[in-house]
Amino acid sequence: MTTPLDCFFTQFYAHNPVSATFIGVHDHDAALPDWSNAQLDATHAGMRGLHAELGADTRAHAANEWEAIDADLAQGYLEIREAEDNGSHGIRANPALWTGEAIFGVVSLMLRPSFPMRRRAMAVAARLESVAPFLANAMAVLGARPIPAPWAERALRECDGAALLLTGGIDRWLQWLPRSTGKVVDGLPTVDEVSSHVATAAAAARTAFTDFAVWLKSQPAADERALGCGADFFDLLLTRGHQCRRSRADLLADAKVRFADAVAKLDADACAAVGSWRVAQERMALAHPPASEYLAAFERTWALCHQRAERQDLVTWPDGHDWPLRYVLQPEWAREAAPYLYFLPYRSPAPEDAVRAHDYLVPPVPAEHPERHLSAWNHSVIKLNHVVHHGAIGHHVQNWHAYHRSKSRIGRAAAVDCSSRIAMFCGGTMAEGWACYATELMEETGFLTPLEKLSEQHSRVRFLARAIVDISLHQGTMTFAEAVRFYADEVGMSEAAARSETTKNSMFPGTGLMYWLGTQGILDLREELKRRQGATFSLKQFHDDLLEHGSIPVLLVARRMLGGA
Numbered sequence: 001m002t003t004p005l006d007c008f009f010t011q012f013y014a015h016n017p018v019s020a021t022f023i024g025v026h027d028h029d030a031a032l033p034d035w036s037n038a039q040l041d042a043t044h045a046g047m048r049g050l051h052a053e054l055g056a057d058t059r060a061h062a063a064n065e066w067e068a069i070d071a072d073l074a075q076g077y078l079e080i081r082e083a084e085d086n087g088s089h090g091i092r093a094n095p096a097l098w099t100g101e102a103i104f105g106v107v108s109l110m111l112r113p114s115f116p117m118r119r120r121a122m123a124v125a126a127r128l129e130s131v132a133p134f135l136a137n138a139m140a141v142l143g144a145r146p147i148p149a150p151w152a153e154r155a156l157r158e159c160d161g162a163a164l165l166l167t168g169g170i171d172r173w174l175q176w177l178p179r180s181t182g183k184v185v186d187g188l189p190t191v192d193e194v195s196s197h198v199a200t201a202a203a204a205a206r207t208a209f210t211d212f213a214v215w216l217k218s219q220p221a222a223d224e225r226a227l228g229c230g231a232d233f234f235d236l237l238l239t240r241g242h243q244c245r246r247s248r249a250d251l252l253a254d255a256k257v258r259f260a261d262a263v264a265k266l267d268a269d270a271c272a273a274v275g276s277w278r279v280a281q282e283r284m285a286l287a288h289p290p291a292s293e294y295l296a297a298f299e300r301t302w303a304l305c306h307q308r309a310e311r312q313d314l315v316t317w318p319d320g321h322d323w324p325l326r327y328v329l330q331p332e333w334a335r336e337a338a339p340y341l342y343f344l345p346y347r348s349p350a351p352e353d354a355v356r357a358h359d360y361l362v363p364p365v366p367a368e369h370p371e372r373h374l375s376a377w378n379h380s381v382i383k384l385n386h387v388v389h390h391g392a393i394g395h396h397v398q399n400w401h402a403y404h405r406s407k408s409r410i411g412r413a414a415a416v417d418c419s420s421r422i423a424m425f426c427g428g429t430m431a432e433g434w435a436c437y438a439t440e441l442m443e444e445t446g447f448l449t450p451l452e453k454l455s456e457q458h459s460r461v462r463f464l465a466r467a468i469v470d471i472s473l474h475q476g477t478m479t480f481a482e483a484v485r486f487y488a489d490e491v492g493m494s495e496a497a498a499r500s501e502t503t504k505n506s507m508f509p510g511t512g513l514m515y516w517l518g519t520q521g522i523l524d525l526r527e528e529l530k531r532r533q534g535a536t537f538s539l540k541q542f543h544d545d546l547l548e549h550g551s552i553p554v555l556l557v558a559r560r561m562l563g564g565a
Contacts (some may be wrong), residue, residue, distance in 0.1 A: 004053040005067060005409065008074045010048060015043055018101055019418040026115065026351030030126035032105050034133045035091050035098070035143055044082050050162040051078045056450060057538035066407040075550060076240035077424050083236055088368055089229045089509060095147060095155035095216055096507065097420060098138040100342060102131050102209070103162040104419035107341070110173055110333070110422045114353040117177055121194045128201035132208035132532070139215050146222035150480065150503040159213040161340025166206040172333035174198060209550035227473065227480050227506040234474045237510035240336055241425040243519060243553035255516060257466040266457045277492065281453045288378035291365045298362060298391070301383050305392040306449065313446050316392065317544040318400040320496045323356055330361040338363070346390040347417045352404040360391050380452050384459070387440050394435035411550020421508055427551035428511060433518015434547070440519070463515035465491045469505050470512030480506060521554035522546065528562060
């Protein structure tokens, strides 16, 4: 029997074909989404009908508790999606959502080795052919509406990245096509025919991106106030997305107190250790692997992290034979375009694909200014960011638990990295909360050096700052310029990094908050369970019980694990 939740996922994949590809559902690999005004109206009408079907009666008669939880989370997704699409921060307002979807419609297929290369190339060609009408729809939907300058800048940057990818990049990727035969196999076109088709479609798509960039530059700039989503939408994200019962005012006041304490601790610890945080940064930048051992440094650090976690019995770690992660150099086809795009070194595996070995794409050391790159990718960055947070006990282990142990269908798919963000907003506090918590956990085990402990303390400062900016910007009590200055002056970011961070905050309200909200939620839950269970408390059991929920809101998980509603 088809359930309302089945219908939800059927609609989700049909309306979000690029996200479906990233998740490993390949029924829509040849399509880009239809975001025309007429189709958006029809989509929202269908979503409202589905929302009603997922209502209280469905949850009351659900086959099990997980079906009821997923029905509520699916309803929350639908409420958020419609409000965003029709508001100031969705498809009808932000050109970067369109450029990201258009180029990652192609990149998603280039990255996913889940089915034969020739079939993927045919899907790539089909999506490339859809780029021109898709971006024409973007111009019609966005119309003459003024566009916030930071969003236009991001969209233009993605147009530049698309031009690079669809010139040399696509040609390099096509070289992976097997050249052993010119015969027709299983009714498929020959390799030469497929290559010609992709090349022709890429040229047309490249022109479409160029035309869109020209159009975008002619559009009026919006008032800076348009960067805030407003209190009503933010509160919807807070309550229905993050499942948080605290008010914005309470969260903001708490974050500000914790931020001040975190800054004071960083300053005191850095002063005692090396004199200042600036000196600590300089020393960490100098401690980097030589170019000849660059890639091996990731692998060695991963192995040490795994050994420490196993020795301390921290969490069930997936068998390396069933869930291997390989640190490899970023493919040549991606290298020119990647700096212009949302091209992540670690992009979550596709839960619905059979492929389990996963590649972590490390940018190569450039021939020009190699020391600059190695300083930025030093031992501390490798350990804290690319091993602990992403490739090891952080995101990768959490993804394994979500994919293999969670009974929540939402929890398996929500935190998959897609074109511009994760698939569903509700997955954020668990995905980012656990990954940030994991670095704190490894610090507790003694895995970090004294300088790395300072870097971890700075990370706490940074994610508390994100929470402050996220709430303040969107409720209208902080301007974009003030947020940039806050990041630069109070967190120590460069001007470029501060502007980039604020742009992300403005585009995706409620997202900056998820790091602190998730991490603090896990820490608070752990302390309460330790208090209740006393000597019987098991850290490993706590972590396994937490992670088996999958990528659903941490605060919802906490209420469930504490026996509350």
